[in-house]
Amino acid sequence: MSDAEAHAFDADMRRVNRKKAVEGRSVIFKIKRCDGPGKPNRWESFKVPVEQGANVISSLKLIAANPITTEGTKTTPVVWDSGCLEEVCGACTMVINGRVRQSCSCLIDEYAPLEGDVITLEPMSKFPVIRDLWVDRDRLFNALTRVKAWVPIDGTYNMGAGPKESPDHQQMRYALSECMSCGCCLEACPQYNKEEDPEKWDTSFVGAHAISQARLFNEHGTGKRLKGERYDALSGPGGVNDCGNAQNCVKVCPKGIPLTESIGAVGRGTTVHAIKRFFEGKK
Amino acid sequence: MADEKRVIVVGGGLAGLAASVRIAEAGVPVDLFSMVPVKRSHSVCAQGGINACNEVARQQGYSEYQHFDETLIGGDFLNDQHPVLEMANWAPKIIDLLDRMGVPFNRSSEGFRDLRLFGGSLFKRTHFAGATTGQQLLYALDEQTRRFAAEGKVNKMEFWEFLWPITEGEGEDKRCVGIVAQDMRTMQIRSFRADAVVMATGGCGLVFGKSTNSIICTGGAASRCYQAGAWYGNPEMIQVHPTAIPGADKCRLMSESARGEGGRVWVPKKKGDTRRPNDIPENERYYILEERYPKYGNLVPRDIATREIFDVCVNEGMGINGTNQVYLDLTHRDPEYLTQKLGGIMDIYEKFVGDDPRYTPMRIFPAVHYTMGGLWTTYTPGDYQPDQPMGEHKPGNPIPIDAQLGHGLTIGAHNNAMTNLKGLYAFGEVNFAYHGATRLGANALLSCIFDGLCNGVSVVNYVREGVEAPASELPQTLFDQAEKSEQDKHDKIMSSVNTGKGDQALNPYQIANELGEEMNAASTVVKTGPRLEKCLAKLDELWDRYTRMELGDGAMWTNQSLSFARSVGDMIILGEAIAKAGLLREESRGSHYRTDFPERDDDKFWKASVAKFNSDTNKSDIEFMPVKAGLVKLRPRNYGKVDSGTNKEKIPPKQVAEAKA
Numbered sequence: 001m002s003d004a005e006a007h008a009f010d011a012d013m014r015r016v017n018r019k020k021a022v023e024g025r026s027v028i029f030k031i032k033r034c035d036g037p038g039k040p041n042r043w044e045s046f047k048v049p050v051e052q053g054a055n056v057i058s059s060l061k062l063i064a065a066n067p068i069t070t071e072g073t074k075t076t077p078v079v080w081d082s083g084c085l086e087e088v089c090g091a092c093t094m095v096i097n098g099r100v101r102q103s104c105s106c107l108i109d110e111y112a113p114l115e116g117d118v119i120t121l122e123p124m125s126k127f128p129v130i131r132d133l134w135v136d137r138d139r140l141f142n143a144l145t146r147v148k149a150w151v152p153i154d155g156t157y158n159m160g161a162g163p164k165e166s167p168d169h170q171q172m173r174y175a176l177s178e179c180m181s182c183g184c185c186l187e188a189c190p191q192y193n194k195e196e197d198p199e200k201w202d203t204s205f206v207g208a209h210a211i212s213q214a215r216l217f218n219e220h221g222t223g224k225r226l227k228g229e230r231y232d233a234l235s236g237p238g239g240v241n242d243c244g245n246a247q248n249c250v251k252v253c254p255k256g257i258p259l260t261e262s263i264g265a266v267g268r269g270t271t272v273h274a275i276k277r278f279f280e281g282k283k
Numbered sequence: 284m285a286d287e288k289r290v291i292v293v294g295g296g297l298a299g300l301a302a303s304v305r306i307a308e309a310g311v312p313v314d315l316f317s318m319v320p321v322k323r324s325h326s327v328c329a330q331g332g333i334n335a336c337n338e339v340a341r342q343q344g345y346s347e348y349q350h351f352d353e354t355l356i357g358g359d360f361l362n363d364q365h366p367v368l369e370m371a372n373w374a375p376k377i378i379d380l381l382d383r384m385g386v387p388f389n390r391s392s393e394g395f396r397d398l399r400l401f402g403g404s405l406f407k408r409t410h411f412a413g414a415t416t417g418q419q420l421l422y423a424l425d426e427q428t429r430r431f432a433a434e435g436k437v438n439k440m441e442f443w444e445f446l447w448p449i450t451e452g453e454g455e456d457k458r459c460v461g462i463v464a465q466d467m468r469t470m471q472i473r474s475f476r477a478d479a480v481v482m483a484t485g486g487c488g489l490v491f492g493k494s495t496n497s498i499i500c501t502g503g504a505a506s507r508c509y510q511a512g513a514w515y516g517n518p519e520m521i522q523v524h525p526t527a528i529p530g531a532d533k534c535r536l537m538s539e540s541a542r543g544e545g546g547r548v549w550v551p552k553k554k555g556d557t558r559r560p561n562d563i564p565e566n567e568r569y570y571i572l573e574e575r576y577p578k579y580g581n582l583v584p585r586d587i588a589t590r591e592i593f594d595v596c597v598n599e600g601m602g603i604n605g606t607n608q609v610y611l612d613l614t615h616r617d618p619e620y621l622t623q624k625l626g627g628i629m630d631i632y633e634k635f636v637g638d639d640p641r642y643t644p645m646r647i648f649p650a651v652h653y654t655m656g657g658l659w660t661t662y663t664p665g666d667y668q669p670d671q672p673m674g675e676h677k678p679g680n681p682i683p684i685d686a687q688l689g690h691g692l693t694i695g696a697h698n699n700a701m702t703n704l705k706g707l708y709a710f711g712e713v714n715f716a717y718h719g720a721t722r723l724g725a726n727a728l729l730s731c732i733f734d735g736l737c738n739g740v741s742v743v744n745y746v747r748e749g750v751e752a753p754a755s756e757l758p759q760t761l762f763d764q765a766e767k768s769e770q771d772k773h774d775k776i777m778s779s780v781n782t783g784k785g786d787q788a789l790n791p792y793q794i795a796n797e798l799g800e801e802m803n804a805a806s807t808v809v810k811t812g813p814r815l816e817k818c819l820a821k822l823d824e825l826w827d828r829y830t831r832m833e834l835g836d837g838a839m840w841t842n843q844s845l846s847f848a849r850s851v852g853d854m855i856i857l858g859e860a861i862a863k864a865g866l867l868r869e870e871s872r873g874s875h876y877r878t879d880f881p882e883r884d885d886d887k888f889w890k891a892s893v894a895k896f897n898s899d900t901n902k903s904d905i906e907f908m909p910v911k912a913g914l915v916k917l918r919p920r921n922y923g924k925v926d927s928g929t930n931k932e933k934i935p936p937k938q939v940a941e942a943k944a
Contacts, residue, residue: 015637018637035838035840036840036841051531052531053529053530053531053635054531055530055531055532057532058530058531058532061532061792064792064835064844065790065792065793065796066787066790067835074785076835076836076837076838076844077835077836077843077844079841079843082498083319083323083324083325083327083497083498083499084323084325084327084328084497084498085497085498085530085532085533085535086328086533086535086536086631086635087631087634088327088328088415088418088627089319089322089323089324089327089328089497090322090323091319091320091323104532105634105635107635130468130841131468131838131840131841134841137320141320141322141429144426144429145429145432145433148430148433149426149429150385150426150427150429150430151383151384151385151423151426152430153380153383153384153427155308156304156305156308156380156736158376158379158380159379159383160379161379161382161383161396162379162382162383162384162385164394164395165387165390165394166390166394167389167390167391167392167394167397169390170387170388170389170390171623173385173387174387174389174412174413174419177387177412177419177422178415178418180322180323180327180418181320181322181323217385220385222383222385223385
């Protein structure tokens with residue numbers, strides 16, 4: 001099955017599930033829990049009634065209000081990260097039934113249509129767990145600093161409009177600019193490994209999201225002034241050459257960002273940049 | 284650098300980031316506190332756009348002054364007028380700056396910034412980036428903040444929760460000199476010194492349970508400042524957005540831009556019509572807003588659209604299949620066009636409801652959306668001071684001031700956007716000044732960024748010129764006491780763990796649910812005196828249960844239950860001010876609609892309700908203070924309403940549709 005087919009299959013599957021969803025059912029949440037850094041993992045299951053329009057977040061809220069496991073043991077409320085609940089902030093990313101995605105847009109009808117169906121929740125594995133489903137994604141934001149993901153404006157004083165831009169070019173930049181730093185592309189990437197030591201962040205793989213952000217700012221009239229510095233940052237260890245071309249990133253991106261295109265574009269850019277530097281006698 | 288003056292900004296949404304960038308740029312170091320990584324702040328949820336006069340509209344007769352005038356009539360004249368004028372004047376420059384920062388604003392075929400229609404105006408004056416404008420604006424400011432952070436000028440304190448403002452001195456000299464905050468991971472509570480503190484902590488949607496707000500929008504931070512002595516203005520002014528999708532965990536917004544791009548609100552003319560919407564012919568549809576408001580049609584301000592939808596569903600029982608839902612229909616527009624202009628919300632609807640709104644009309648209902656009220660603030664007026672307030676401004680008429688020269692504010696005056704506590708500022712949604720009794724669509728992003736950029740200068744000037752004894756030189760005991768006081772409150776909540784027998788009535792999540800249901804029922808679209816009195820009694824009961832609350836998690840590490848439980852108390856206290864001010868405001872104005880007092884009463888209530896926390900009663904004392912006006916005269920607000928809805932055949936729907944095309 002090709003990626004596109006797999007994607008369509010998933011979407012079809014969810015649509016079918018939604019149609020056969022049984023009203024008034026309860027489903028089981030099997031949740032991987034951990035009390036904090038260095039503490040052991042454990043699994044706990046909860047039986048949760050399904051309200052109309054229920055998603056993983058509304059179910060976790062029900063568990064928090066009455067945290068009793070399927071064995072009847074009273075436990076602590078599950079800890080998780082969330083924000084907007086409409087898939088634009090990126091906070092509530094977790095691994096659901098083995099696949100990374102936002103939990104707010106994960107509708108129970110689509111994943112567990114029948115009485116007693118099981119939904120498994122795990123924290124992302126590429127980031128240190130803070131507690132339960134909440135992970136520390138500092139490294140992800142650090143990568144944005146590493147590639148200087150900003151437009152170097154002169155200042156905030158009034159100096160007229162920015163560069164004019166064609167609608168096509170705007171649409172291209174907008175698509176890249178929808179990245180909400182959720183980390184799905186990193187969780188799915190075989191080259192991106194958990195790294196807890198911040199000292200090593202600047203030399204370990206930067207990840208698809210940051211490469212794509214470098215492309216976004218290279219495409220802006222003023223942003224491209226830092227193109228050289230971005231290519232320098234992406235030429236060394238942990239840069240764009242660490243990409244193993246598995247192409248998992250683009251499959252799991254909830255915003256459909258053309259990450260592999262970005263990796264291709266930045267890869268070519270760094271090569272040209274290196275040749276130019278060579279002829280300038282810089283390295 | 285111990286003696287260096289510093290500023291604390293609490294909240295990393297648009298207002299907080301704009302303030303941080305502006306203050307850091309001026310050379311004053313900033314400590315930026317946020318409960319979430321700032322890129323995940325609630326500003327990401329804003330969809331439709333940001334208003335500003337622009338060259339196209341200007342040549343059609345629009346002006347900054349007209350924008351100002353629209354904002355006042357939209358707010359039913361409860362806005363502070365001077366800051367609104369200044370905001371409208373700055374708006375075009377703010378758009379230019381955002382453009383330079385790289386915001387991917389939609390473009391016209393020639394490459395200029397595209398524009399769309401929005402509520403409360405007949406001119407295209409809304410700039411947008413798809414239907415995720417807030418997200419795109421927040422990202423641009425997040426990127427600039429990251430740049431300053433990389434240079435060491437902004438120190439981000441993410442996953443820290445604001446607990447209390449620290450003040451020193453008494454009476455007139457009382458001033459804010461820092462905050463107490465808690466690390467949400469390690470649970471450490473500690474104090475931080477600052478020469479000024481900017482609250483940019485947004486609204487309080489969660490007081491109403493399910494709203495369009497993010498999970499962090501409890502209003503907890505604003506409530507804590509209010510309990511510490513900051514006044515809270517117009518608490519009863521809560522905006523209910525007409526078009527949201529009801530959900531199990533929250534109500535998801537369907538942007539006003541859907542109507543700006545041609546979306547039409549309708550219900551079947553036949554009650555309980557079970558046909559699918561696409562099967563109902565045009566002449567059997569009742570286009571609620573177009574028929575009742577032929578001039579503005581679907582683009583009436585939100586409070587009006589909300590009340591009409593409520594009226595049709597609740598009073599007339601004409602909602603779809605007898606439910607409380609109406610259609611928001613875009614299916615007459617080209618699907619490709621919709622993807623380009625509204626892709627973000629098309630996706631949200633499809634993901635959460637399962638239908639594609641390009642082909643099937645959306646089913647929507649109003650939901651709590653925005654907090655017009657907030658911390659009460661002051662300002663120094665600028666040089667535009669007409670002898671007499673102006674009458675209605677007609678588009679195309681010469682504007683009474685030169686938009687470039689006539690200032691609403693004295694830029695950089697120390698007290699601009701400052702609360703009654705010296706050194707404590709309120710920016711963005713938590714500032715009550717701009718939006719009066721209803722906020723116009725696409726004005727929120729503007730007021731947030733305006734506060735940050737314009738009034739950030741006031742913060743810098745105050746810190747540099749107005750602070751004699753730097754916070755860094757104050758005695759440590761002051762900060763230790765504040766820290767201990769918060770630690771004691773924290774320990775008291777923690778001591779409630781497993782004290783009871785699992786009584787659900789004392790569960791903080793249960794108390795919060797009941798609070799949300801009560802506030803939603805009593806204090807949103809339609810209010811009455813008796814219902815609000817009942818609400819206040821319910822809040823007493825909830826407070827009593829809250830004081831005996833039992834916490835379900837005793838962990839000393841990353842205890843979210845504790846943070847939530849603490850905010851439940853703050854929400855009840857804010858809820859009391861909201862309900863009481865609503866009870867005392869015996870009139871209808873903007874979003875505040877009392878069926879027992881259906882008219883606006885300017886003689887008695889052209890006033891801001893100001894809540895002052897009374898620590899003896901644990902409740903609000905409400906005082907009505909004159910609205911700071913003087914630029915524009917009061918006038919009636921009806922947006923050309925023709926009909927109360929009883930005579931629906933008066934204007935044939937088809938004619939309305941043609942007139943609009």
